[in-house]
Amino acid sequence: MALIEIKKVDKIYNNEGVATSALHDINLTINEGEFVAIMGPSGSGKSTLMHILGFLDRPTNGEYLFEGKNTEKFDDEKLADIRNRRIGFVFQSFNLLPRTSVLDNVALPLLYSKNLKNQEERAKEALASVGLAHRVNFMSNQISGGQKQRVAIARALVNNPAVIFADEPTGNLDSKSGTVVMGILQRLNNEGKTIILVTHDRTTAEHADRIITIRDGEINTDEKVHNKHIAKEVKIDE
Numbered sequence: 001m002a003l004i005e006i007k008k009v010d011k012i013y014n015n016e017g018v019a020t021s022a023l024h025d026i027n028l029t030i031n032e033g034e035f036v037a038i039m040g041p042s043g044s045g046k047s048t049l050m051h052i053l054g055f056l057d058r059p060t061n062g063e064y065l066f067e068g069k070n071t072e073k074f075d076d077e078k079l080a081d082i083r084n085r086r087i088g089f090v091f092q093s094f095n096l097l098p099r100t101s102v103l104d105n106v107a108l109p110l111l112y113s114k115n116l117k118n119q120e121e122r123a124k125e126a127l128a129s130v131g132l133a134h135r136v137n138f139m140s141n142q143i144s145g146g147q148k149q150r151v152a153i154a155r156a157l158v159n160n161p162a163v164i165f166a167d168e169p170t171g172n173l174d175s176k177s178g179t180v181v182m183g184i185l186q187r188l189n190n191e192g193k194t195i196i197l198v199t200h201d202r203t204t205a206e207h208a209d210r211i212i213t214i215r216d217g218e219i220n221t222d223e224k225v226h227n228k229h230i231a232k233e234v235k236i237d238e
Contacts, residue, residue: 002068003162003194004030004053009062011048011217022048023217026062030196032162035189037197037205040214047167049214050198054087054165055079067162084113088156092168094148096140096155102127103136106155113159126154130184146177153184163194170204182207183231207231 011023023045030036040046051057052064055071064071066082074082088109089095096105107123127133130150135143140151149169156164166185170178186207189195197208205211206229213221 001032002029002065003032003034004028005065006053006059007063007065009052009059009064011045011052011057012060021217023052023059026219028212028219028222030163030194032194033189033192034210035186035195035197035208037199037208037211038214039199039202039205039211040220041200044214045217046198046200046214048217050165050167050196053196054089055083081113084109085159086162088159088161088164090149090152090156090164090166090169092171094145094152094172096148096151098141100140101136102132102138102140102143102151105140105151106158109155109159122158123154126158127151129157130154144177146173146180149173149177149181150184153181153188157188161193163196164188165196165198167198168200169197170199170201178204179231182229186231203229 006026006028009023009026010021013020013022026049038046038049048057052059067086071079097108103120103123106126107119110119110122124133124136127136130153132147132150132154135147140148143151169181169185173181182204185195185197195208197205199205206225206227209225209228211223211225212219
């Protein structure tokens with residue numbers, strides 16, 4: 001089943017009367033359970049596409065169907081609700097609240113969704129799934145970069161979203177921590193989660209099953225990965 005379907009999507013930015021086309025005539029379908037990488041050089045439009053797919057921005061023209069529903073008429077409140085309940089985000093810079101516990105960072109989406117039932121238990125379960133059950137009471141500034149990204153993944157998971165967007169998730173990590181993160185994303189995909197990875201790095205993209213290449217605001221290639229990189233099992237409870 002198609003989770004995401006966009007048809008003839010354009011994105012045009014206007015700055016003091018000057019129009020700049022960031023995306024042009026994008027047609028794309030992503031099915032439930034896929035692991036898709038979107039890659040391209042800086043300025044290619046890949047981040048703009050992620051922002052539209054993740055309801056952080058709206059297209060200028062075209063149609064976007066999410067879980068079979070046309071989102072064109074959705075107001076900002078409805079889009080915010082979808083972002084919170086159905087979408088998880090993992091960013092390169094982690095975006096954790098400083099001087100706040102790991103547990104409270106993970107539980108934050110539950111507060112926004114007003115889903116307070118078993119809040120602490122669910123946050124602990126999400127942290128356990130990324131090997132950080134023993135770090136629940138640590139402050140976010142007391143853990144390593146790799147652990148911060150795993151906290152960010154746990155936060156993305158806590159509302160049981162339909163899709164996780166990972167924007168350059170290994171960009172600020174050393175190779176070992178990056179391998180751990182990619183291994184977690186692959187495991188989540190194997191468990192049925194839809195993963196959309198945004199990266200400029202071909203090696204990172206080849207952890208996915210499908211790579212979409214964006215160039216000059218258009219889809220340049222859309223191909224299956226034939227020699228997929230499988231992240232080696234690495235002990236993560238440390």
